[in-house]
Amino acid sequence: MIRFWRLTILTMLFVMTACSSYLTELTPVSLDTEDSQQSKDTHGKKDELLVWTYYDTTETDRQFLKLYPQIKVKTVRLKYEDIADALIKAYGTSESPDVVFLDSSMAGKLNGLDILSDLREQGNQVGRFEQQIPADMLPQFSDVKMDKLIALPIELSTAFTYYRADLLEENGFPANPDKLAEYLSEPQNWVDMAIKLKEKGIFLFQHYTDPIEVAAMSSSILDRNLEFAWDSQTFQDAIYVAREIRRNGLALRSSIWDPSGEQALRDGQLAMLHGGPWTTDSLKNWAPDQAGLWRVSKLPFRLYGYRDGAMISITKDSEHKSEAWKYVQTVVLLTKTSDDSGKESYLGGQDPKSMAKSYAxxxxxxYPTPLDAELKDLWDKNIAGIIESDQSIAGQLSLLKEQMEQVTEEERTIIKEAIESKDE
Known part of the structure; x- marks a missing residue:
């Protein structure tokens, strides 16, 4: 019964998406064009722009009000883990925001719902922002059919390997970013380094699943053909490393988000992390006295990846789309201005922002989809058993692929049919 209900809802969502259209044509608004009294008169229910966010946007709001003092803004801050579900629940009600800040990890949950506005409806100006997004990353900010741009990134949060260059060099390992990336392209090298450093009380992994999380930074769980993608050689290599971590006790068994893990980092017991450019600021807070000791490099296995980052959207039921677009433009332009490239002393003079743009x-x-959460839950329930097993990694991933595709066969068919009919 539950499965039937889920299929019914998914079918309804895509039918609604296919049939929906705006009742009125939106008028492109220039960034330097002020709102008129007519703009206020045509928006009946609300007299202010309602913005939802999960982080502090005080400075952004202050700058926006300087540019557009005639536009009233009310900003509501929600919890990170609640904002996407709250948005879905509020859609179509008077509580629904006009603008919402989301995390890209929420894309799969939202891109199958027809609740976010197609930003391209705002006119040609959108193109200059869209051109800044690498083509292969557009699915992160599009609906599942790839025919609407439903969000703009606040930043392209390219994933890096963060590492203590001094600790690696002292123990005979490459400290140069390029040489380290080449060394870690081989799974066995990563294991050998971890074994040797453990002898000195230094760890490269927080948990034995870390290599698998790194692999997941480079790929969505389904590919563009809606086929299971986490059975690739990359994931086989990552599971091999995870097995070796578990067998040899190479994990710290504590996270940097825990007090014990944070203390281990300050004590020089944790020498490697993987995350987006925001990790730099986190390290500054966790270990300010380690300035100049950390560096960034590419991900292991010659991977390029993406770590979740903020994005901004306009809701489809917003009554203030022109004002909302002004707000979105201001946020993105302010971010680009403050995101100018520059050397980072904490990272020994490296320029991670330029590196992030280059790697992106x-x-x-x-390719996030509405099925990601369900599939990730199945993955999590099975992956520990695969790591703890001595059976063929490729064989077990093949069986898991078959199971996951079978479980979601009907849902994937619905999505495929919706995608194929988008141009009809």
């Missing part, structure tokens, strides 16, 4: 063009395999 190589990010592939990103």
């Amino acid at each position: 063009q190589f990010n592939k395999g990103i």
Whole structure:
């Protein structure tokens, strides 16, 4: 019964998406064009722009009000873990926001629902922002059919390997970013390094699943053909490393988000992390006295990846789309202005922002879908058993692929049919 209900809802969502259209044609608004009294008169229910966010946007709002003092803005801050579900629940009610800040990890949950506005409806100006997004990353900010741009990134949060260059060099391992990336392209090298460093009380992994999380940064769980993608050689290599971590006790068994893990990092017991450019600020807070000791490099296995980052959208039922677009433009332009390239002393003079922009063009395999959460739950229930097993990794992933595709066969068929009919 539950499965029938889920299929019915998914079918309804795509039928609604296919049949929906705007009742009125939106008028492109220039960034430097002020709102008129007519704009206020045509929006009946609300007299202010309602913005939902999961982080502090005080400075953004202050700058926006300087540019557009005639536009009233009310900003509501929700919890990170609640904002996507709250948006879905509020859609179509008077509580629905006009603008919403989301995390790209929420894309799969939302891109199958027809609740976010197609930003391209705002006119040609959208193109200059869209051109800044690498083509292979567009699915992250599009609906599942790839015919609507439903969000703009606040930043392209390219994933890096963060590492203590001093600790690696002291123990005979490459400290140069390029040489380290080449060394870690081989799974066995990563294991050998971890074994040797453990002898000195230094860890490269927080948990034995870390290599698999790194692999997942480079690929969505389904590919563009809606086929299971996590059975590739990359994931086989990652599971091999995870097995070796478990067998040899190479994991710290504590996270940097826990007090014990944070203390281990400060004590020089944790020498490697993987995350987006925001990790730099986190390290500054966790270990300010380690300035100049950390560096960034590419991900292991010659991977390019993406770590979740903020994005901004306009809701489809917003009554203030022109004002909302002004807000979105201001946010993105302010971010670009403050995101100018520059050397980072904490990272020994490296320029991670320029590196992130350079690496972003190589990010592939990103295609979030409404089935991601269900499939990730199945993955999590099975992956520990695969790591703990001595059976063939390729064989077990093949069986898991078959199971996951079978479980979601009907849902994937509905999505495929919706995608194929988008041009009809």
